[in-house]
Amino acid sequence: MTIRTALTLDAEDRAGPTGVGTAAESGPERNPATCADCPGREACLPAALPYSERGNHTFFLRQRIRRGHLLYRAGDAFSAICTVRSGCFKSQVTGDDGSERMTGIHLCGEVLGTDGIATGKYTSDLVALEDSDVCPIPFCALKQLSAEFPSVQQWFHKVLGRQIATNTGMIALLGARRADERLAAFLLDLSRRFAACGFSPREFDLPVTHRDIGSHLGLCSETTSRAFCRLQRGGLIRVRKQRVALVDIAGLKKSAGGKPC
Amino acid sequence: MTIRTALTLDAEDRAGPTGVGTAAESGPERNPATCADCPGREACLPAALPYSERGNHTFFLRQRIRRGHLLYRAGDAFSAICTVRSGCFKSQVTGDDGSERMTGIHLCGEVLGTDGIATGKYTSDLVALEDSDVCPIPFCALKQLSAEFPSVQQWFHKVLGRQIATNTGMIALLGARRADERLAAFLLDLSRRFAACGFSPREFDLPVTHRDIGSHLGLCSETTSRAFCRLQRGGLIRVRKQRVALVDIAGLKKSAGGKPC
DNA sequence: CGACGTATTGATTTAAATCAATGTAGGTGG
DNA sequence: CCACCTACATTGATTTAAATCAATACGTCG
Numbered sequence: 142m143t144i145r146t147a148l149t150l151d152a153e154d155r156a157g158p159t160g161v162g163t164a165a166e167s168g169p170e171r172n173p174a175t176c177a178d179c180p181g182r183e184a185c186l187p188a189a190l191p192y193s194e195r196g197n198h199t200f201f202l203r204q205r206i207r208r209g210h211l212l213y214r215a216g217d218a219f220s221a222i223c224t225v226r227s228g229c230f231k232s233q234v235t236g237d238d239g240s241e242r243m244t245g246i247h248l249c250g251e252v253l254g255t256d257g258i259a260t261g262k263y264t265s266d267l268v269a270l271e272d273s274d275v276c277p278i279p280f281c282a283l284k285q286l287s288a289e290f291p292s293v294q295q296w297f298h299k300v301l302g303r304q305i306a307t308n309t310g311m312i313a314l315l316g317a318r319r320a321d322e323r324l325a326a327f328l329l330d331l332s333r334r335f336a337a338c339g340f341s342p343r344e345f346d347l348p349v350t351h352r353d354i355g356s357h358l359g360l361c362s363e364t365t366s367r368a369f370c371r372l373q374r375g376g377l378i379r380v381r382k383q384r385v386a387l388v389d390i391a392g393l394k395k396s397a398g399g400k401p402c
Numbered sequence: 403m404t405i406r407t408a409l410t411l412d413a414e415d416r417a418g419p420t421g422v423g424t425a426a427e428s429g430p431e432r433n434p435a436t437c438a439d440c441p442g443r444e445a446c447l448p449a450a451l452p453y454s455e456r457g458n459h460t461f462f463l464r465q466r467i468r469r470g471h472l473l474y475r476a477g478d479a480f481s482a483i484c485t486v487r488s489g490c491f492k493s494q495v496t497g498d499d500g501s502e503r504m505t506g507i508h509l510c511g512e513v514l515g516t517d518g519i520a521t522g523k524y525t526s527d528l529v530a531l532e533d534s535d536v537c538p539i540p541f542c543a544l545k546q547l548s549a550e551f552p553s554v555q556q557w558f559h560k561v562l563g564r565q566i567a568t569n570t571g572m573i574a575l576l577g578a579r580r581a582d583e584r585l586a587a588f589l590l591d592l593s594r595r596f597a598a599c600g601f602s603p604r605e606f607d608l609p610v611t612h613r614d615i616g617s618h619l620g621l622c623s624e625t626t627s628r629a630f631c632r633l634q635r636g637g638l639i640r641v642r643k644q645r646v647a648l649v650d651i652a653g654l655k656k657s658a659g660g661k662p663c
Numbered sequence: 664c665g666a667c668g669t670a671t672t673g674a675t676t677t678a679a680a681t682c683a684a685t686g687t688a689g690g691t692g693g
Numbered sequence: 694c695c696a697c698c699t700a701c702a703t704t705g706a707t708t709t710a711a712a713t714c715a716a717t718a719c720g721t722c723g
Contacts, residue, residue: 306517
C-alpha cells in the first residue's frame with residue numbers, strides 16, 4: 142500500500158503551497174470546493190456562516206484522497222479537521238509489532254481529525270477506503286470564525302458532541318461479550334450513521350474487510366465471518382458480497398442489547 | 403440504592419432555585435465554590451478567565467453528590483457540564499433487561515456531561531463512587547464566555563478534545579482479544595489519568611468492583627478476577643484489597659499492546 | 664491467466680463463561 | 694460488641710464460545 146499523507150504533503154509532492162488556508166492555486170488532487178453541489182452542504186460549516194460571508198473564505202480546498210492512501214498519520218501535527226465530502230475512511234492505530242487495529246469508520250458527511258485537538262497531534266492513521274474527497278477546515282480559522290459567529294461555534298460544538306456520543310456508544314457496544322452482540326451493535330451503529338448522511342439504513346455496502354471489523358470488535362476474522370453467518374441464519378440480516386441488508390432491525394437491537402451482564 | 407439526580411432535583415428536594423446559573427442562595431448540598439483552595443483550579447475554567455472577570459461569575463455552585471447517588475441520568479435534559487472537584491464517578495448505561503454496563507470512570511479534575519452536547523440529552527447515568535463534589539458549568543454561560551474570551555474557547559476545546567482522545571484510546575483498548583491485555587490497558591489508562599490529576603500513577607485505589615470493570619471490558623467478574631491474578635503472578639502488578647500497584651509499567655504496556663491481531 | 668488478498672468452512676485447541684462453593688469485608692441492628 | 698446479612702472476591706469444575714490452524718473457494722487486479 143502506498144503511504145502518503147495528504148494534509149502534510151512532502152515538498153516534492155506538492156505543486157501548490159502547503160498551508161491549508163493560504164492557497165491561491167490548487168495542487169494536484171486539490172480543487173476549490175464547490176459547496177453548491179455538495180450533498181452535505183446543509184450540515185456543513187458554510188451553512189453556519191452568514192450568507193454574506195460564505196464567499197469570503199477560500200480555505201475550503203477540496204482534496205482528493207485515493208483509495209488506500211492516508212489523509213494523515215498518527216503523530217502528524219494537528220492543523221485541521223476535515224469533513225468527508227464523498228467516500229469514506231477508516232481510522233486505525235498500529236501496535237508496536239506492526240499489527241493494525243481499526244478504531245473507527247468515518248462516513249460521508251462526518252468530520253475527521255478531532256482526535257488531534259487535545260494534544261496537537263493526530264493519534265491515529267486515517268485511511269481512505271475508496272477514492273474520497275475531504276474539505277479540510279484549518280483549526281486556526283475555525284477558532285476565529287467560532288468566536289465571531291455563534292452559529293459556527295454551535296456547529297463546532299455539535300460536531301465535537303456527536304463525535305463524543307458516537308465514541309461513547311461504541312464503548313458501550315464493545316462491552317458486549319458475545320461476538321454476535323458486538324457485530325449486531327456495530328451494524329446498527331453503521332446503519333444509523335448511513336441514514337444520517339442520506340443513505341439507506343436498511344441496506345449498505347460494508348466498506349471494510351472482516352479482518353478490520355474483527356480488529357475493531359476484538360474478534361478474529363473467522364469469528365467475524367461466522368457471526369455474519371449466524372445473524373443471517375437467524376433471519377436478522379442478509380449478506381451478499383460486501384452488501385448487507387438489515388432485515389429485522391428490531392431483532393438486531395434485541396441481539397445487540399441482550400444480556401450485557 | 404437511592405436514586406436521585408442532582409442536576410435536576412425534584413422540587414421537594416430543593417431549598418434553592420433550580421436553574422444552575424441563577425442561584426443566589428445555596429440549597430442543601432450546594433455551596434458557592436471556593437476556587438481558591440481547589441486543587442484543580444489551575445486547569446479549570448476560571449483560570450481561563452481574565453483576572454478581572456473571575457469574581458463576576460456566581461454560577462460555580464459546588465454540589466455534593468453522595469456515594470451511590472446520581473448526578474444525572476440517561477435521558478435527562480442536558481444543561482451543564484461539570485468538573486469533578488473531588489471524588490470520582492462512573493458512567494453506565496442500562497440495558498432493556500435492567501442490566502448495567504459501565505462505560506467509563508471519571509476522576510477528579512475531569513469534566514463530565516459532554517455526552518449530552520450532541521442531542522441535548524445525557525446518554526448515560528452518572529453515579530458517584532464516593533462522596534464527591536462537582537462544579538456545574540451551565541452550557542449557555544459557557545457558550546457566551548467562549549465567544550467572549552478566546553482563552554475560554556481554548557479551554558473548552560481542550561476539554562472536548564481530551565474527552566475524544568480518551569474515548570478513542572478506550573476504543574482501541576477494547577479491540578484487544580485477551581482478558582489480560584484489556585485489563586492491562588485499562589489499568590494503564592487509569593494510571594495516566596490519575597497522574598494527570600496529581601495522584602500517583604504507580605499506585606491507586608480501584609474505585610469500582612470487578613463486576614463493573616468486567617462489564618466495561620466485556621468480561622465476566624470471575625474472568626476479571628483471574629486476569630488480576632495472572633497479572634500479579636506475572637509480577638506486573640500487586641494487588642491488596644482495592645489498592646493496585648503497577649510494579650512493571652513497561653511490562654504492562656507490552657502486555658497491553660501485544661498481539662492486537 | 665496467475666497472483667494476491669479475502670471469505671468461508673471444518674477440525675482442534677485454548678480461553679472465557681458459567682455454575683457452584685467458599686471466603687471476606689463492610690454494614691446493620693439487636 | 695457481636696451476630697447476622699449482604700455484596701463482593703476468589704477458587705475450582707465444567708461447559709461453551711472463540712482463537713487458532715488448515716484447506717479451499719472466490720474476486721479483483723495486474
